[in-house]
Amino acid sequence: MKLNIGCGNKDIAGYAGVDKFECDAAQYICDIENERLPFDNDSVSAIILDNVIEHFNDIPSVIKELVRVAKKGAIIKIITPHFSSLASWIDPTHVHHLSYFSFDHFERKNVAHYIGGKSIKVKYRKLSFGGGVLGLTGRMLFNINPKTYEKKYCFIFRASTLTFELEVIV
Numbered sequence: 001m002k003l004n005i006g007c008g009n010k011d012i013a014g015y016a017g018v019d020k021f022e023c024d025a026a027q028y029i030c031d032i033e034n035e036r037l038p039f040d041n042d043s044v045s046a047i048i049l050d051n052v053i054e055h056f057n058d059i060p061s062v063i064k065e066l067v068r069v070a071k072k073g074a075i076i077k078i079i080t081p082h083f084s085s086l087a088s089w090i091d092p093t094h095v096h097h098l099s100y101f102s103f104d105h106f107e108r109k110n111v112a113h114y115i116g117g118k119s120i121k122v123k124y125r126k127l128s129f130g131g132g133v134l135g136l137t138g139r140m141l142f143n144i145n146p147k148t149y150e151k152k153y154c155f156i157f158r159a160s161t162l163t164f165e166l167e168v169i170v
Contacts, residue, residue, distance in 0.1 A: 001044050005032065005066070006052030015048060032065055033058055039069045047076045054080050054094045060114040063106060067118045067168055075123065076166040078103070082127060084154035085161070100127050100146050103164050119169035128161040 004010070007017035007025040017025035018037065030037055033056055047066055056062045066076055081088035083097035105111060106120050127142060129135040138157030142149040149157075 001039065002046040003037075003039075003044055003048070003069075005047060005049045006055070010050065012048065015046075032056075032062055037065055037069050041068055042071050044069045045071055045074050047074065048079075049077070050079045051081070053078050054088065054096050054098060057095055059096060060106075063120070063166075064115045067115045067120060070168040072168055072170065074168045076120070076164075076168070078162075078164040078166065080162050082154070082159035082162050084150075084158045086158070087160070098162060099150055100125060100162060101150070103166060106166070120166045121169055122164060123167040124163070124165035126163045127159050128163070129157075129159050134158070 002015045004012045004015040004017045004025065005019075007015075007019050007023070009024040011017060011025040016027050017023075018028045018030055018032070019026035020029070020031045022029060028038055047070060053059060053062070063076075070076065080098050081094075083099055088094060088097045103120075103122050103125075106115055107122060109119075112119060127146070129139045129142070134157050138149070138153065138159060141153045141157060142159070
């Protein structure tokens with residue numbers, strides 16, 4: 001089984017839609033922050049959250065629930081605006097504004113309790129930029145040093161979208 005969490009009206013072939021609200025693509029209605037997903041432990045092979053994670057109040061508890069239902073080796077794909085993107089700030093329902101390094105936190109062994117004692121690894125990450133001179137300059141600065149880009153240049157040469165793939169290890 002594969003899940004599209006926060007699916008809204010976006011139906012993805014091969015994925016079961018899960019949303020907090022009744023909507024066109026939702027096959028399951030579940031408020032993941034306040035109730036368990038209606039799936040067994042270790043039963044899901046892939047999960048996607050497309051422009052959803054930034055809406056949750058408690059990201060660690062959401063990741064914990066996703067990891068609970070995910071099989072070993074499952075990929076959790078997260079797409080979200082970068083914190084320097086106007087899209088991150090223009091929507092008043094966004095609770096969090098995430099960095100290229102935000103999910104590194106969950107790889108540390110001393111925080112495994114946040115996600116139920118299991119481990120995840122950031123298998124893939126990408127930061128996208130718009131076009132034009134500003135986008136090209138931002139991409140160049142980012143490619144030289146991602147941390148320096150986020151500390152010094154990101155609000156001058158704004159990024160757009162972050163994509164992560166988290167692999168469930170144990």
